[in-house]
Amino acid sequence: MNNTLLELKNISYKYKNNLILKKINLKINSGEKIALLGKSGSGKTTLISVLNGTIKPTQGEVKLFNKSFEELDRKQKNKITTIWQDLRLIEDLSAEQNVNCGLLAENNFYFAFKNLLNISSFEKAHKYMQLCRLHNSLYDKKIRNLSGGQKKRVAIARSLIQGSNILLADEPFNNLDPKLIRIIKSLLLENVDKNNTKKSPKTALVALHRLDLLKDFDKVIGIRDGKIFFNIKRTSLKKLHLDKIY
Amino acid sequence: MNKLKLNYTSLSFLPILVCIPLGYQLINNIHFGGFKLFQEFLISAFKPKIDNEIIIIIINRLNETILIGFFSWLVSIIFGVIFGIISSNIFYKIFNIPNFFYRIIRFFLTIIRSIHEVVWGIVLMQIYGINFSIGIIAICIPYIAVNSKVFAEQLETIDYKRFESINQINAPKISSLLTIIWNPMINTFKNFGLYRLECSIRSTVILGLFGIGGIGTSIFLSFQTLNFRELWTYLWSLAILIILSKLIFKKIKFNTTNKILSIFFVAVFFIIILFSFLYFLYFIFNNNFENFNSVSSLFKSGSDLGLFDFLKLIYETIILSLLSTGIAISLPPLVIGIFNNNTSKFFIKIFAFLIRLIPTPVILLILLTFNNPSLSLAALTLGLHNAGITSKLLFTNLESQDRRNYIAMKSLGISKKTSWLLGLFSQQAKSYLAYCAYRSDIIIRETAIVGIIGSVGLGWQLQESLSSFAWQEVTIVLTTYSFIAIVGELINGKIKNSLT
Numbered sequence: 001m002n003n004t005l006l007e008l009k010n011i012s013y014k015y016k017n018n019l020i021l022k023k024i025n026l027k028i029n030s031g032e033k034i035a036l037l038g039k040s041g042s043g044k045t046t047l048i049s050v051l052n053g054t055i056k057p058t059q060g061e062v063k064l065f066n067k068s069f070e071e072l073d074r075k076q077k078n079k080i081t082t083i084w085q086d087l088r089l090i091e092d093l094s095a096e097q098n099v100n101c102g103l104l105a106e107n108n109f110y111f112a113f114k115n116l117l118n119i120s121s122f123e124k125a126h127k128y129m130q131l132c133r134l135h136n137s138l139y140d141k142k143i144r145n146l147s148g149g150q151k152k153r154v155a156i157a158r159s160l161i162q163g164s165n166i167l168l169a170d171e172p173f174n175n176l177d178p179k180l181i182r183i184i185k186s187l188l189l190e191n192v193d194k195n196n197t198k199k200s201p202k203t204a205l206v207a208l209h210r211l212d213l214l215k216d217f218d219k220v221i222g223i224r225d226g227k228i229f230f231n232i233k234r235t236s237l238k239k240l241h242l243d244k245i246y
Numbered sequence: 247m248n249k250l251k252l253n254y255t256s257l258s259f260l261p262i263l264v265c266i267p268l269g270y271q272l273i274n275n276i277h278f279g280g281f282k283l284f285q286e287f288l289i290s291a292f293k294p295k296i297d298n299e300i301i302i303i304i305i306n307r308l309n310e311t312i313l314i315g316f317f318s319w320l321v322s323i324i325f326g327v328i329f330g331i332i333s334s335n336i337f338y339k340i341f342n343i344p345n346f347f348y349r350i351i352r353f354f355l356t357i358i359r360s361i362h363e364v365v366w367g368i369v370l371m372q373i374y375g376i377n378f379s380i381g382i383i384a385i386c387i388p389y390i391a392v393n394s395k396v397f398a399e400q401l402e403t404i405d406y407k408r409f410e411s412i413n414q415i416n417a418p419k420i421s422s423l424l425t426i427i428w429n430p431m432i433n434t435f436k437n438f439g440l441y442r443l444e445c446s447i448r449s450t451v452i453l454g455l456f457g458i459g460g461i462g463t464s465i466f467l468s469f470q471t472l473n474f475r476e477l478w479t480y481l482w483s484l485a486i487l488i489i490l491s492k493l494i495f496k497k498i499k500f501n502t503t504n505k506i507l508s509i510f511f512v513a514v515f516f517i518i519i520l521f522s523f524l525y526f527l528y529f530i531f532n533n534n535f536e537n538f539n540s541v542s543s544l545f546k547s548g549s550d551l552g553l554f555d556f557l558k559l560i561y562e563t564i565i566l567s568l569l570s571t572g573i574a575i576s577l578p579p580l581v582i583g584i585f586n587n588n589t590s591k592f593f594i595k596i597f598a599f600l601i602r603l604i605p606t607p608v609i610l611l612i613l614l615t616f617n618n619p620s621l622s623l624a625a626l627t628l629g630l631h632n633a634g635i636t637s638k639l640l641f642t643n644l645e646s647q648d649r650r651n652y653i654a655m656k657s658l659g660i661s662k663k664t665s666w667l668l669g670l671f672s673q674q675a676k677s678y679l680a681y682c683a684y685r686s687d688i689i690i691r692e693t694a695i696v697g698i699i700g701s702v703g704l705g706w707q708l709q710e711s712l713s714s715f716a717w718q719e720v721t722i723v724l725t726t727y728s729f730i731a732i733v734g735e736l737i738n739g740k741i742k743n744s745l746t
Contacts, residue, residue: 054410078416088411092429101425104417112421116428117508162415 003030004066005166005203006051006080011060013046013226020046021057022226028166028203033189035214035234036207038223038245044207045085047223048168051205052082078105081164083188085171085207087155089143094118095154096139099125102161128157132187149180156187167192167204173213181213189216211242254675254745255667258579258682264572264625271622280615283472287612290474294482303464304483311450311460312487314378318385319446321522323439324515325386326393327431329355331423333394334401336409340423352398359391360731361724362691364698365708367453369720372712379529381458385449388691393442400434401427440495444488451484452605452695462605469611477608485603556707556722563703563730566625566693571686573629575679578637579671582644586666595641601634606692607699614700624693624700632689639681643674680745683738690734694727704730 006028013021020043028034028051038044049055050062053069062069064079081102089098093116100115100122114120122139129139132153143151152172159167169188173181192204206217214220220237222229222245229244252260331337333351338344367384374380404426412422454462461480468476581594601609610627617623652669656662697705704723711719 052414054414074416074418080414082411082414084407084411086407088405088407090408090412090425090429092433101412101417102415104412104421104425105415107417107421109418109420109424112417112424116424117512119509 004028005030005064007063007066008050009061009063011050011057011062013050013055014058015046020226021050024060024226024228026221026228026231028205030165030202031192032203032205032219033192033217034203034205034219034221035217036205036221036223037209037211037242038207042223042245043226044223045170046226048082048170048205048207051166052080052168053077054082075105078162079165081159081162081167083152083155083159083167083169083172085174087151089151089155089158091144092142094140094142095134095146095150096122096125096129098143098154099129099157099161102158105162124161125157128161129154131160132157133183149176152176152180152184153187156184160187165202169204169206171207171209173208173210185213185216253672254679255672258671258675258679259576261572262576262580264569268569268573268622268625271620272617272626275618275620275623277616277618283615284612286472287474287477287615290478291481293475294479295473295475296479300476300479304461304480307459307461307464307480308483308487310378311447311454311462311484314381314385314453314458314460315443315447315450318382318389318450319443320518321382322386322389322393322446323435323442324518325390325522326439327397327435328519329390329394330397330401330431331427334398334427336401336404336426337423339409340413340419340426355391355394356732356735357728359388359395360691360728360735361388362694363388363449364452364456365694365705365724365727367458368456368698368709368712369724371457372715376457376459378459379525381450381453381460383529384453384458385446389442389446389449393439396438397431397434400430404430443491443495447484447488447491448605452607455605455607465605465608469608481603485599488603556726559704559707560726560730562621563690563693563697563705563727566621566628566697566703567686567690567730567734569622569625570628570632570689570693571682573626574632574636574685574689575682577629577633578640579675579678582637582640583663583666583671586663591641594637598634598637598641601630602638604631606631606695610696610699619701621702624696624702627700628689628692628696632685632692636678636682636685640674640678643677644670647673676745680742683741683745687731687735687738690731 004027006026008024008026011021011024011026012019024047036044036047046055050057053062064072064076067076069077090101093101097115097118100120103124104112104115111120126136126139130136134150134153134157138146138150143154146154156172159169167188172184172188176184188204188206192202205221208214214234214237217234219232220234220241221231222241224245230241232241329351333348333355335345335348338348363385366387367380370380370384371377409426412426415422417425450458450460451462451465454460454464455466457463457466461484465477465480465484468474468480578598582591585591585594604612606627609631610624613623613627647670649670651673652665655665655669660668693703694705694708697703697707698709700706704727708720708723708727711717711723
């Protein structure tokens with residue numbers, strides 16, 4: 001049975017005469033936990049932006065559930081969720097309002113309006129915030145008043161609440177202490193569920209720098225100068241592979 | 247010899263050189279016939295007329311002023327928000343609408359904004375006759391455009407990544423838009439929208455001078471009868487109104503997490519939109535176009551305006567704007583710098599408050615008691631009034647500034663004035679100049695008011711053309727005004743961008 005969720009076919013992306021991604025072919029299957037390795041500026045963030053549809057590739061085709069991005073409706077596109085490196089939370093809104101933003105796609109305009117007026121239900125948001133180990137005293141705190149680690153967990157809760165099939169995370173472990181890294185890694189990977197029974201992601205692709213964090217992943221993709229150098233099982237990863245990308 | 251190097255500090259003082267030609271003309275035009283009147287005007291400030299009759303008049307007139315000021319503020323803020331959204335690039339990005347529409351709306355709003363509310367008021371009064379609604383509509387037209395510009399500019403400061411992040415959730419576009427713009431809109435309303443009420447009240451007063459009603463009309467009538475004690479009663483009551491409105495808004499805390507308050511504001515928002523629309527329809531269908539036979543008459547050729555005379559009026563308007571801007575920029579730092587002690591500052595603040603309080607046409611009429619009408623006198627009036635506004639900003643910024651540099655310089659034995667200049671003002675000069683660039687946009691528009699009273703520039707021509715119902719001339723003058731204001735705005739925009 002074909003269990004490919006997301007597929008990139010011959011993808012290139014050019015920005016201001018610089019070729020950032022070069023003819024990338026990639027398949028992401030259900031149940032995979034993928035680590036995306038590469039130096040800073042190697043094209044990891046651009047690849048994630050192409051995967052979630054934020055930027056259109058200059059050349060090639062992105063397919064989600066065997067359909068090209070243009071053919072998908074809004075709710076189908078919502079099957080991908082992203083945790084950005086810079087989190088991109090709305091600073092003036094509270095933590096619970098930000099998490100509720102993850103529900104905007106499955107609700108109408110009235111929900112967005114109620115969320116901003118602070119009169120919507122936060123029950124579901126609180127459930128995910130608890131899952132992300134955010135203390136209930138932080139629920140109504142504005143984002144700007146939270147610490148870096150707390151903000152990161154709010155961003156994760158916002159992504160998880162979307163109930164998407166594919167979770168993309170761009171360097172989520174940067175600037176965190178070891179305890180927080182453990183918490184966030186477990187949040188991102190332990191909930192990956194091939195059958196999506198708990199409405200948690202079927203697959204996760206995480207861009208990272210630190211090699212000591214690789215052990216919970218099944219697959220490793222190495223990228224350098226916008227080109228994929230290897231796409232292998234974690235157990236097959238050798239120093240030789242890493243030398244190619246670092 | 248060292249080359250003269252200009253920096254932001256010296257650039258803030260340089261425009262004071264406009265006072266040389268200005269002073270020369272003013273001295274030449276001086277006449278001593280009205281000094282007694284001027285003296286009487288000053289003395290009357292300390293003994294305003296207070297009796298039952300005048301108190302009743304004040305209450306009635308202030309009621310009218312508050313009604314016109316408040317409704318025009320409310321409507322212009324709400325429609326300013328709507329037009330602000332549809333003239334910001336974020337709206338077009340979310341809905342994937344071609345930028346062409348964005349440019350058309352912006353251009354349309356720029357034209358509307360370029361004409362002062364008094365000019366709108368006078369034109370509408372000529373068309374519809376004197377009418378209470380004219381005041382509200384005349385203020386609303388340019389204010390909606392001004393407010394929309396400010397709201398749109400704030401929306402354009404939204405981080406593009408935040409937009410991408412919400413957009414990537416793939417929510418309905420209207421939900422994404424609302425979520426992204428909600429807080430910037432609320433913050434702009436708190437920081438800018440509330441201040442606009444004061445502006446709206448001031449505009450109502452100026453329109454009152456031209457007969458629209460409210461306290462402005464009483465001020466003008468008491469000036470015409472040279473009843474200065476009565477005039478000051480009205481001015482002081484206006485001062486109390488402005489101070490009270492500021493105090494009330496300071497007390498009100500707009501807590502966006504308060505559910506009931508949020509629902510109330512949203513309800514008011516939609517009720518006002520509905521009410522304004524119905525009122526607009528009512529106004530259109532219940533007014534006679536008394537002096538305005540057809541729209542086509544606006545564009546008929548055959549104006550009596552000579553080209554040379556018209557170019558002269560344009561030249562006067564531009565020079566008037568430049569001279570006034572020069573005074574508004576340089577006078578406040580110069581005066582505050584020279585008289586840099588607490589007692590002097592107190593008196594400067596009082597003077598600045600009064601000069602902001604007294605409408606420019608009244609200041610000009612007072613100065614006309616001992617000086618012949620001239621371009622310099624109009625420039626002095628406009629410059630002084632705007633210096634009152636720029637000085638308020640300068641005082642506020644200087645008082646909130648870190649004083650460590652100033653203290654350190656003084657401790658080195660450097661004089662108080664030099665320490666103030668280098669330790670305090672020099673750090674403010676750049677942002678002060680940026681604000682002055684914005685202020686000069688307003689000065690260009692205000693030349694119309696002093697022009698009408700002081701017989702200078704296009705403002706004077708507008709008054710003449712309107713009085714004789716020469717609509718084609720009115721069109722030419724308004725188009726020219728618009729053009730000058732737009733060019734001025736473009737130049738000032740470049741200056742502002744280079745300063746911020």
